Amino acid sequence: MSHATTQKGIFAATVLANRQIGECFWRMDLEFTGDGALAFAEFRPGQFLQIDVSRLGLPPEDRIPPHLRDACRRNVILRRPFSFADVTAEPGRTTAELLYCVLGPASLRLTTLAAGDSASIIGPLGNGFSMPANKRLALLVAGGMGLPPIRCLAKHLPVDCPEVETIAFVGAKSIDALPFEGDLGEIPAEVGPFIPAFAKLGVSVAVATDDGSAGYWGLVTDRLTRWLDEQKGWSPQGTILYACGPEPMLAAVARIAGQRGIDCQVSMERRMACGVGLCQSCAVECRPAAPLRVGMEGSQETVYKLCCQDGPVFDAKTVVFGENK
Numbered sequence: 638m639s640h641a642t643t644q645k646g647i648f649a650a651t652v653l654a655n656r657q658i659g660e661c662f663w664r665m666d667l668e669f670t671g672d673g674a675l676a677f678a679e680f681r682p683g684q685f686l687q688i689d690v691s692r693l694g695l696p697p698e699d700r701i702p703p704h705l706r707d708a709c710r711r712n713v714i715l716r717r718p719f720s721f722a723d724v725t726a727e728p729g730r731t732t733a734e735l736l737y738c739v740l741g742p743a744s745l746r747l748t749t750l751a752a753g754d755s756a757s758i759i760g761p762l763g764n765g766f767s768m769p770a771n772k773r774l775a776l777l778v779a780g781g782m783g784l785p786p787i788r789c790l791a792k793h794l795p796v797d798c799p800e801v802e803t804i805a806f807v808g809a810k811s812i813d814a815l816p817f818e819g820d821l822g823e824i825p826a827e828v829g830p831f832i833p834a835f836a837k838l839g840v841s842v843a844v845a846t847d848d849g850s851a852g853y854w855g856l857v858t859d860r861l862t863r864w865l866d867e868q869k870g871w872s873p874q875g876t877i878l879y880a881c882g883p884e885p886m887l888a889a890v891a892r893i894a895g896q897r898g899i900d901c902q903v904s905m906e907r908r909m910a911c912g913v914g915l916c917q918s919c920a921v922e923c924r925p926a927a928p929l930r931v932g933m934e935g936s937q938e939t940v941y942k943l944c945c946q947d948g949p950v951f952d953a954k955t956v957v958f959g960e961n962k
Contacts, residue, residue, distance in 0.1 A: 644676060645676070645759065645760055645761055645762055645913075646672065646673075646676060646759070646760075647757065647758070647759050648669060648671075648672065648673030648676065648677075648757075648758050648759075648760070649673065649755050649756070649757060649758070650667040650668060650669050650673060650733075650755070650756045650758050651667065651668045651670075651753065651754075651755060651756075652665065652666070652667060652750045652751065652752055652753065652754045652755070652756060653666040653667065653668050653732065653752060654666045654752055655747075655748070655750045655751060655752070657748070658816075658817075658818040658819075659813070659816065659818075660813060661702075661738050661739045661740070662736065662737070662738055662739075662816045663736070663737050663738075663739065663744075663747070663748055664722075664734060664735070664736055664818065665734070665735040665737065665747070665750065666732060666733070666734055666735075667732065667733045667734075667735060667756065667758075668730055668731070668732050668733075669730065669731045669732075669733070669758075670729065670730050673731070673758070674726070674729060674730050674731040675731075676760070676761060677724060677726075677731045677733060677760065677761060678724075678726035678731045679761070680721065680724045680731075680733070680760070680761045681761070681765030681766065681793075682765050682766050682786050682787075682789040682790035682792075682793050683720070683763070683764070683765030683766040683786050683789075683790065683881075683902075683904050683949065683950040684720070684760070684761045684762060684763050684764070684765040685718045685719060685720045685721075685760065685761075685762050685763055685786075685912070685949060686718070686719060686720075686721070686758050686759060686760030686761065686762060687716035687717065687718050687758070687759040687760065687762065687909070687911075687912040688716055688717055688719060688747070688756055688757070688758055688759075689716050689756070689757035689758075690713050690716070690717060690743045690746045690747060691712075691713055691714055691715075691716075693713075693746035693747070693749050693750065694746065694749060695709055695745065695746065695749070696745065696748055696749050700748070701745065702739065702745075705739075705741065705742070705745055708741060708742055709741075709742045709745050709746075710742075711742055713742050713743045713746060715910050715911075716759060716911075716912065717743045717744070718762075718909045718912055718945075719735055719737060719785075720785045720786040720789070720881075720904075721733045721734060721735060721785060721786070721789055722734045722735065722736045722784070722785035722786075722788045722789055723788065723789055723792060724789065735785070736782075736784065736785045736816050737782075738782050738816065759912060759913070762912050762913065762945060763912075763944075763945055763946065763948055763949050763950070764946075764947070764948060764949075764950055765786075765950055766786075766790055766879055766902055766904075766950050767902070767950075768794070768797070768798050768801070768877070769877065769900060771874070771875060772798070772801055772875055772876065772877045772900075773800065773801055773802065773872070773875040773876070774801065774802050774803075774804075774871060774872075774875060774876040774877070775794055775798075775801050775802070775803045775804070775876075775877050775879065776804055776805075776806065776861065776876065776877070776878050776879070777790060777791055777803065777804070777805040777806065777840075777879050777880075778805075778806045778808075778857060778858070778861060778878065778879065778880040778881075778882070778886070778890050779805065779806070779807045779808070779857075779880070779881055779882055780807075780808045780809070780857060780880075780881070780882020780883050780886040781808070781809050781810070781814060781816070781882055781883065782816060782882075783880070783881035783882030783883070783886075783904070784807060784816050784881075785816075786881050786904055787805065787807075787879065787880075787881050788805075788834060788835070790879060791803060791805055791835055791838050791840045792838050794840075795838060795839055795840065803839075803840045803841075804828060804840065804841050804842070804843070804864075805835055805840055805841070805842040805843070806842070806843050806845065806857050806860055806861050806864070807832070807842055807843070807844050807845070807857065808844070808845045808846070808847075808856060808857025808858075808860070808882070808886070809844075809845075809846055809847070809851075810846065810847045810848065811846050811847065811848045811850045811851070812824070812846060812850040812851035813850075814846075815844070815846075815851065817832060817833075817834055818834070819833070821851065824844050824851040824852045825852065826843070826844075826845075826852050826853040826854070826860075827843065828841050828842070828843040828864065829841055829842070829843075830842070832844070843860055843864065845857040845859070845860040856886075856889070857882075857886065858886060858889040858890060858893065861890070861893065862893060865893075865897065873897050873898040873899045874898070876899050876900070877899065877900045877901070877902070878890060878893075878894045878899050878900070878901040878902070878953075879901075879902050879903075879904075880901070880902070880903045880904070880953075881903070881904035884905070884906070884958065884959065887903045887904075887905070887953070887956075887958070888958035888959070890903065890953070891903060891953035891954070891956065891958065894953055895953075895954065900952075901952070901953035901954070902950050902951065902952060902953065903950070903951055903953045903956060904948070904949045904950050905921050905944050905948050905949050905950075905951055905956065906944070906949065907919035907920070907921065907944040907945075907949075909944065909945050911945070912945045913945065913946070914943050914945055914946040917943065919943055919944035919945050920941040920942070920943060920944070921941065921942050921943070921944050921947070921948060921951065921956060922939050922940075922941055922956070922957040923939060923940055923941070923942050923951065923955045923956055923957060924939055924940075924954070924955050924956075924957060925938070925939070925940050925955075926955065939957055
């Protein structure tokens with residue numbers, strides 16, 4: 638599995654369904670045909686799309702959360718970036734699942750799309766996750782709405798790399814903040830195939846919640862550390878970590894990986910106005926792969942890369958997280 642090289646473009650997608658699956662979570666299913674189907678058939682986990690919401694109106698007043706009733710009145714001009722939770726390519730069509738959380742005026746407008754509507758999409762954009770050679774264990778870490786690209790990755794890994802064992806660690810503030818559909822039932826603290834979204838992919842999962850309302854009581858990074866401490870015989874060189882979620886979580890995952898000698902890729906999030914590298918608004922501070930100038934070995938000098946073009950997936954060793962600045 639390598640970084641995608643597909644040709645991006647502007648495509649029209651047909652909405653197949655768009656429904657609420659939680660207090661603020663929604664699931665939208667899209668269908669691409671023609672050139673769009675070909676482009677998104679090569680979509681890789683970790684890549685993203687930009688969706689146009691500028692022509693969408695507001696839902697009825699009774700469907701607008703009270704805390705958004707003032708903010709939602711402002712115009713939304715720029716497209717908004719989203720990652721897919723699933724992509725399925727079939728002859729002549731590609732379908733995709735989008736999980737999103739209603740947080741502001743743009744995502745609120747998305748809820749007005751109904752089956753049969755058309756959505757203007759730019760994509761596939763950015764670079765996705767990659768699988769280096771000689772890996773036998775992939776550990777996937779998702780925090781909150783970092784789940785979609787991680788779930789997409791969980792689907793692709795067993796297919797593209799069947800020799801690699803895949804285990805997911807999912808964290809949220811509480812059980813209500815887990816972006817899963819349906820009744821989750823009793824979630825144990827141990828690793829196991831009990832979440833349908835992962836079980837049907839053959840991927841075991843461990844859940845952690847800050848308040849202990851589901852699974853392990855504590856941070857998902859603490860659950861990951863505990864699992865690593867409990868295992869015997871695993872090889873750091875044969876293991877890779879993938880993570881998507883809040884930046885403090887990504888920093889913690891990168892630190893765990895560095896301390897244990899594990900390769901790690903993190904999906905970063907930035908505000909993106911264009912998604913194609915023109916506006917330069919999504920800079921990520923990184924350490925250069927090689928000295929910027931002769932004789933500068935060991936220098937603390939950094940460079941800025943664009944989340945939309947160079948990322949959103951980065952080698953964790955290269956990212957300068959806020960706590961390290």
